[in-house]
Amino acid sequence: LKNEIHLAVIGDLGPQLFNVNMDPNALRDRVTTDIRARLAQEARLSRDDRERLTSEIADDILGHGPLERLLADDSITEIMVNGPFDVWVERQGRLFETTVRFTDESHLRRIINKMVAQIGRRIDESSPMVDARLPDGSRVNALIPPLSLGGPLVTIRKFSKRRLDLNDLVRLGTLNAETIEFLQRCILAKLNILISGGTGSGKTTLLNALSTSIPDADRIITIEDAAELRLNQRHVLRLEARPKNIEGEGEIPIRELVRNSLRMRPDRIIVGEVRGAEALDMLQAMNTGHDGSLCTVHANTPRDALSRIETMVLMAGFDLPVRAIRQQVASALDLIVHLERLEDGSRKVTAITEVQRMESDVITLQDIFEFAVSQVTSERVVIGTLNPTGLRPTFLYKFEKRGVSLPLSLFAKERPPREATA
Template identity: 55%
Template sequence: MLETPSAPPAELAPHVAPPAPEAAVDKLNDVASRLLPRVLDRIDSEAASGLSREALAEQLASLISELAQELRLPLNHREQGDVVTLLVNDMLGLGPLEPLLADDKVTDIMVNGPRQVYVESGGKLVLSDARFRDNAHVMSVATRIVSQVGRRVDESSPLVDARLADGSRVNIIIPPLAIDGPSISIRKFSKRRIDLDLMARQGNVSAEMATVLKIASRCRLNILISGGTGSGKTTLLNALSQMIAADERVVTIEDAAELQLQQPHVVRLETRPANLEGRGEITMRELVKNALRMRPDRIILGEIRGGEALDMLQAMNTGHDGSLGTIHANRPREALTRLENMVGMSGVNLPAKAVRTQIAAAVQMIVQISRMRDGVRRVTSITEVVGMEGEVITTQELFAFRFTGEGPDGRLQGQFDSAGLRPHFTTRAEYFGLDRLLLEAIG
């Protein structure tokens, strides 16, 4: 006789998404879609776009009340107020996304077609109750976003990077590339100014690691920040950049400008996509080459992803020390391999040893950051690039995060361990008068 298999442990049971309160949202969206054409018939839309949210809401409130009576819509006072908010958001903002953009706890917004809007809050992905009326509604919001930065999204250009007025980064992809409808991904611009001291208090790094990173930036090391998507690379890059002196000329190069540098002398460059005829594209590689003619003290590359890696390495090797950049990789050693592969994408045929020698001479530190399963971003490794042994780039790890368990609140526990090694850049720190502080932090 066969035994009935026991139920799997709770942590191995399949995850079932909780039901979303769709009915009320759908009702309001349906009412708003019926009222919007009539509202636009009765008001001057151009004049309305110049009003403040409060002034437009005041005008719409009486109009919605009239229309609800005319159309015999069963709306109570609160529901009428909700419809006014929906219409104001549609006319002046980004529709259903406005409440999410206003919520400081939300860090990422992901629209998967009209019916699914996920958000990241507290490091966890959850399904929000925001809904669009249909695909056309999502497209309307997407078009509004890209038109603000002089770009377009249509069948000839179905994939676009843009940014919101507050600096939030946006990626939009539409059919035919997106099968289930237009998709919008928003990485929100943090209103809080995050520095290394705050990261230490939050448990993203230890106090000693924060000190070493401050010294590394102050000593003008070329630093590569490595991590996966959404791991906090740009936030860490912003924190490191705060150690740049106010009298230095900094040139930043990004696909969509999102860095928040506080220095007075910053030149921000942004790539440009091709026009309808396929001409006029300005790549990151061209911007790196141009930046070298602008007399920069430091160059900051938002993300290294292609042939610009070679130009960046040459810049780091020719007097532009203290430069920073981010790269997608899961480990420091993998970051070096990816950098080597990207140099190969430049079209310049160099022997592998020559490329590695350039990397070893240009990059002095790799900072690995990860978003762990409890939603907390942690710097998991600070690794120095020491030099070459034969054809291999040699490194030494100064700090590492060691996982030890999980607390009752679900937060991962662990410690940031120092390897106790004398940093390779101690002599450089001595030149800046920071060697004693560095050795104390290393322990």
């Protein structure tokens, strides 16, 4: 019955469903009216059943079917479809199985096709994987056979309707007020900052929040694989990489955009995620007058972040000695802010680390703040604090150069009343 009415409504409304000039609310009213009229003829259905079917059929026709209510739920950050009868979500860093079900595999495939068609992409045996941004900003990754052996798979990372600011991150326990003050002043002093962490650790969220401290007068260029950053400054230029088209042509990678951005007179360059050869161009930008730039990288520790950058520079295809690469890294980067998603699902800054200098063939690092776990409760909730190590960074002269004051008490293990500043 559901499929019959679905096909009948599509046949009845026809081109109206694809009329981009039609008001979405008016279109939904038209569709639901048509569905209700058809279901009214089914005397065996209760009123609740008719309303449920009306909503489900309308979602199938106009939206993303069974996923529609998950997409509308602001408490959900990620949706994982492992098959037509196996749908999970992430809430507050934890995974939960849902009761959401597709009719069958073909129903799931139809929703996937509709989803990727919205963004001018296709998914079939010749192109069985899609990674793209939906119109609302959510990131969708879909795979079908032969890549996924058990059937279609979909992962959707939802785009938050409200950008979290630094105060929100304090409330969530991601970091504390003292480290926020330090990082805000690092932004003003135009330090080059690398944000590292694992998948889903909150790197982009922190990058978005930190960007609010960039002065409004700066000309900022953001470069992303799929646009997620939302900066409110007046002079922001947003660039997004372009994947290959259906014919396998037209790709414009992040590396090309980083190179081009240098011709656009940026004060700061922000790369949403460094994941390939563009690492070399980003380092060169940081080393040639574009101080105050920021980027993120997938890594398990601050030291691992440097190793990842080194490996990605080698991907650029130049036969550079490892020592030369490390010198570039040590010269370009000032600070690494490392995040982790802990056992309880919370996302926390676990280290703020200075990139110091080369000693022999090794880049020396110094932790300025580090997270210490004080307790794990019986409910597996992790309790801890981000504390100063007592070591002062060697880049304090950069604050003086920019005329940015910095209370030295921020670095004291036992914080006295604030007096001395750099």
